[in-house]
Amino acid sequence: MMDISIGCLAWEGYTYLSQHMSRKKEIFLTVLELFCISRLIYVIYTHKNGRDDFWDTFMFAILIMISFLNVTFIDKVLNNRFSAFLGKLSLPVYLNQALIIGICVDYFDVHISFSRALVITICAVIIGALVIQVVSEYIIGLIFHHVSKSH
Known part of the structure; x- marks a missing residue:
């Protein structure tokens, strides 16, 4: 119940501020966004259950509300084509990196050093970029095919 109430308060704050x-x-x-981010990072790395857990929920709500406003310096720095590309690339890289590490460890009995981890990460980025390109083209092709059939 509290989460819904906090969500409603965040929405009202967003509506008013926008x-x-x-x-x-x-x-x-x-400044408030930077404070919330640093507080939440601090909580993540030094978490001990206590009375501040209640206030940390408000920090998340405030941070989400501010992020949706899209007016802070951080938003202006991070909202660009390069960040969008990295966002699209992150899941395929994560999934491919796990696959590549699993294959190297299970089938080739390779112990992962820093240099091997770097090579694996580069391979995962390349495979992830290819996956994005192929999947995007396939989906766009399906959409255009469906649209052209309906007309």
């Missing part, structure tokens, strides 16, 4: 934005509020929200 209609009443100013340069001072953008600066304040950037």
Whole structure:
């Protein structure tokens, strides 16, 4: 119940701020976003159950609300084509890296050193980029084929 209430409060905050934005509020929200991120990173690495767990939920809600506003300096730096490409690439790289490491360890009895991990990561990035390209072209082809059949 609390999560739904916090979500409703975050939505109300988002609605209000998106209609009443100013340069001072953008600066304040950037500072608040950096504070929330650093607090949550601190909590992740030093987590001990305690009374602050309740407030950390609010930190997440505030961070989500600020992120959806898309007005802070961090948003302006990270919202570009390169970041979008890295976002598309991250899941295929993650999945391919696990596959490549599994094959190397299980079938070739290779122990993973730093240099081998670097080679595996490079291979995973290349395979991930190819997977994105092939899957994207296939899906776009299916969409165009479906659209041309319906007309």
